[in-house]
Amino acid sequence: MALIAFAANSVLCRLALGEGTIDAAGFTVVRLVSGMLTLGLILQCQRKSPRSVSRGSWGSGAMLFLYAIAFSFAYLSLDTGTGALILFGSVQVTMVLLTVLSGHRLIWSEWLGLIMAFTGFVYLILPGVTTPSLLGFCLMAIAGIGWGVYTLRGRGSANPLMDTTYNFLRALPWVLVTLLLAHDRFSFSSQGLLLALMSGGLASGVGYAIWYTALRELSATQAAVVQLLVPVIAALGGVMFVSEPITLRLTIAGGVILGGILMVVLGRYYTARGRGAV
DSSP: OHHHHHHHHHHHHHHHHHTTSBOHHHHHHHHHHHHHHHHHHHHHHOSSOOSSOOOOOHHHHHHHHHHHHHHHHHTTSOOHHHHHHHHHHHHHHHHHHHHHHTTOOOOHHHHHHHHHHHHHHHHHHSTTSOOOOHHHHHHHHHHHHHHHHHHHHHTTOSOHHHHHHHHHHHTHHHHHHHHHHHGGGOOBOHHHHHHHHHIIIIIIIIHHHHHHHHHTTSOHHHHHHHTTHHHHHHHHHHHHHSOOOOOHHHHHHHHHHHHHHHHHHHHHHHHHHHHHHO
């Protein structure tokens, strides 16, 4: 569910910005504010008090904003599939690198799965599909770094819904700065506003809370690699909703990425099981 929400964000953002129905700064502001309000409403509707009180962190709020603002401006010059590939390729590199630097050792099946998934990623963005602009590539890479750090900070969250709600709340100071700097350039239609609200309230707010819940059952490496499935979902969404073409390259790359994800997710379990049998 979380991965579908991530892919929906790429499709919704591309629909809104690609057709000029809203500006990038305005999309980010509406997205983050609507996400915060939706999460706050859900939190208030909980009938019982949470077992643990968790209020996110200022660092996570800053990373959430960095991801969201870079993500929006990057999609001014990227198509849906290419943008998602750059984003989650950067996420994977960031999370795996930080995990290895923290002292966690990967087993052979995780390394092989990483190589397979990343090979599929590189194959899909090679010239011949859509060559991204340098600015778009850099902005989406920054968005990926922000999301990778945000994800790692959320692992082990005792109360995913509350943490996510407060992370959105802690991003508000940055939203206010954006309003002050870019309010005179805001431009949006009813369609653009609706797409931003859907991205914020459903795909971001609810989707991120689900993601924080899922992280409790995933290793950092698994969380990094499984997100490479999002570009495939996003590219298919681009085909269905943005009339972008489906290609043989997308099909091959999707299969390689899925195979790599399978090796990472299942490899450690079966390796440990085999050692236990010995």
